[in-house]
Amino acid sequence: GAKGDGGNRHRFFEPAMNEEARQRQILETELRQVLARGELVAHYQPQTDPRTGLFQGAEALVRWNHPERGMVPPDHFIPLAEEIGLIGAVGEWVLHTACTEACNWADDLSVAVNLSPMQLRDRNLAATVLAIVEASGLAAHRLELEITESAIIADDETTYGNLRTLQAAGIRISMDDFGTGYSSLSYLRRFPFDKLKIDRSFVQNIPEDRDSVAIVEAVAMLGRRLGMTVTMEGVETEAQRAFAATQGCDQIQGYLISRPVPAAVIRAMFSVTLPHGLTA
Ligand code: C2E
Ligand code: MG
Ligand code: MG
Ligand code: MG
Numbered sequence: 001g002a003k004g005d006g007g008n009r010h011r012f013f014e015p016a017m018n019e020e021a022r023q024r025q026i027l028e029t030e031l032r033q034v035l036a037r038g039e040l041v042a043h044y045q046p047q048t049d050p051r052t053g054l055f056q057g058a059e060a061l062v063r064w065n066h067p068e069r070g071m072v073p074p075d076h077f078i079p080l081a082e083e084i085g086l087i088g089a090v091g092e093w094v095l096h097t098a099c100t101e102a103c104n105w106a107d108d109l110s111v112a113v114n115l116s117p118m119q120l121r122d123r124n125l126a127a128t129v130l131a132i133v134e135a136s137g138l139a140a141h142r143l144e145l146e147i148t149e150s151a152i153i154a155d156d157e158t159t160y161g162n163l164r165t166l167q168a169a170g171i172r173i174s175m176d177d178f179g180t181g182y183s184s185l186s187y188l189r190r191f192p193f194d195k196l197k198i199d200r201s202f203v204q205n206i207p208e209d210r211d212s213v214a215i216v217e218a219v220a221m222l223g224r225r226l227g228m229t230v231t232m233e234g235v236e237t238e239a240q241r242a243f244a245a246t247q248g249c250d251q252i253q254g255y256l257i258s259r260p261v262p263a264a265v266i267r268a269m270f271s272v273t274l275p276h277g278l279t280a
Pocket of ligand 3: 177
């Protein structure tokens with residue numbers, strides 16, 4: 001229970017509360033066993049150059065393949081994993097799995113892995129990440145780590161120390177969901193991110209919504225001027241791809257290209273190369 005209601009035992013017997021707490025307790029118990037039971041899976045969503053269509057890499061997105069609930073999306077269990085102290089172990093599993101998988105791809109393709117801000121507050125994170133990458137055999141420059149902008153904790157020296165160490169080792173650092181946080185612009189001064197991922201919420205109403213068009217134009221220019229790779233997330237239509245191309249975006253990611261798919265499917269996608277460098 002939350003602070004302050006610990007002494008109020010009657011709350012505990014409220015039927016609605018009881019059922020909600022019971023469900024959470026079940027999920028928590030199951031989540032604690034998720035690694036031992038091998039129920040986590042990584043899916044991969046490809047990223048392409050909006051002008052040529054060439055593949056540039058993929059983002060690893062974790063799912064919980066629950067025996068009764070089916071594929072549980074990350075938004076439904078990552079916050080709980082953070083709360084109960086499991087995010088470190090889950091994050092290490094995703095990193096190890098994604099780096100190992102990327103070793104099967106052509107060596108000009110990169111893999112992106114999401115980091116929880118809580119992982120960044122661990123003093124040992126950089127050393128742990130570097131050990132996992134090294135053990136996988138993946139070249140560090142092929143790995144990108146994505147940090148969701150809305151969740152970065154300001155003024156945390158451990159966080160920025162980890163980011164600097166990882167970047168110095170050749171790993172690229174991306175700001176994910178750009179534009180959704182409280183202090184988007186100040187983060188860009190605090191750390192030299194390698195990539196800016198423009199959040200899907202700004203992309204989804206392009207080209208009809210003139211304000212969205214203006215925002216994405218300005219953010220793409222900002223990213224370019226700061227020397228960052230710019231990615232448009234959530235590209236679902238051909239018009240949005242064309243817009244990304246004319247705005248000089250380096251990469252697109254979204255359902256237009258592919259939904260996140262299992263490892264075997266992304267491997268097949270990446271291995272299909274047509275003549276003249278065109279990719280299916
Ligand atoms: P994200 O990193 O911004 O990932 C993109 C999300 O948008 C994915 O949802 C993806 O399936 C979805 N998406 C991609 N293209 C489109 C599109 O064209 N249209 C629409 N409507 N959606 C699209 P997913 O896989 O459910 O992941 C949700 C979030 O969970 C991720 O957002 C990321 O913040 C977090 N997450 C995923 N995997 C991990 C992980 O391994 N560790 C941590 N800490 N967080 C993770
Ligand atoms: Mg991401
Ligand atoms: Mg994102
Ligand atoms: Mg997101």
